[in-house]
Amino acid sequence: MTEYLFNLPEIPAVPVAxxxxxxxxxRIFCVGRNYAAHAAEMGHEVDREAPFYFTKSAPNAVLSGAVVPYPPGTEDYHHEMELAVAIGRPVFRAGRDEAMAAIYAYGCALDMTRRDLQIRERKKQRPWDLGKDVENAAVFAPLTKASDWAPDAEKRIHLSVNGELRQNATLAEMVWKVDEIISHLSGFYHLRPGDLILTGTPAGVGPVVAGDVITGGVDGLAPVELTLTQAE
Structure with missing residues (x-):
């Protein structure tokens, strides 16, 4: 058995109903600008040629109900409500039917973002890591198996801060649907169990501060919640 010099953090894991x-x-893959209205509010048009992605590190994930400090290095921390897709079998260069068959479960998630840092780096044509791959910034609610739920277009996706509605849309507004995303992404990665894909956020993103309670949901899925405390 290999003897390590130190212990790494435990692998985070999400409950399943x-x-x-x-x-x-x-791994955590995230789809950028997958709702046209959100892209517009960020000053961009949707790239309809193909989806594009960024990633978050698994150790930066937390579970719904977490109470975490406001992150360092930012004065503009934003909420983004997303539908998460959990892969359940190996898939590579998949067609859309095979892509759907590879889904194990769905869940609600938050893609929390240091917006000021993301924009700063984007303007310099640099990677978004400082803005996106933030400690405690990928928040996952318990998953629901794909046999018990489907991403139907009419299902509502929404988010509130301290009870005030901020984001409110339906999955019909997704530019790239779930099967299209998995099919496309599997052309670049050997997707496997343990891979989670965040499918983008609707319009209405905005800043949160210490003391805020963020709650979000998608019809038929367990809701997600995050509480922010004072920065450390």
């Missing part, structure tokens, strides 16, 4: 076991997080 009806299962004793949990879903371990391997």
């Amino acid at each position: 009806g299962e004793a076991g949990t879903y371990p997080i391997g």
Whole structure:
């Protein structure tokens, strides 16, 4: 057995409705600008040629109900409500039907963003890591198996801060649908169990501050919640 010099953080894992076991997080892929109205509010048009992606690190994930400090280095921390898709079998260069068959579960998620840092780096044509891959900035609610739920277009996706509605849309507004995203992404990665895909956020993103309670949901899925405390 390999003897390590130090211990790494435990692999984060998400509860699954009806299962004793949990879903371990391997990789987190995120789709950018997948709702046209959100792209517009950020000053961009949707690239309809193909989806594009950024990633978050699994150790930066937390579960719904977490109470975490406002992150360092930012004065403009934003909420983004998303539908998460959990892969359940290996898939590579998949067609759309095969892509759907590879889904294990769905869930609600938050893609929290240091917006000022994201914009600063984007203007310099640099990677978004400082803005997106932030400690405690990928928040996952318990998952619902794909056999029990489907991403139907009419289902509502929404987010509130301290009870005030901020984001309110339906999955019909997604530019790239779930099967299209998985099919496209699987042309670049050997997707496997443990991979989570955040499918983009609707319009209405905005800043949050210490003391705020963020709650979000998608019809038929367990809701997601995050509480921010004072910065450390």
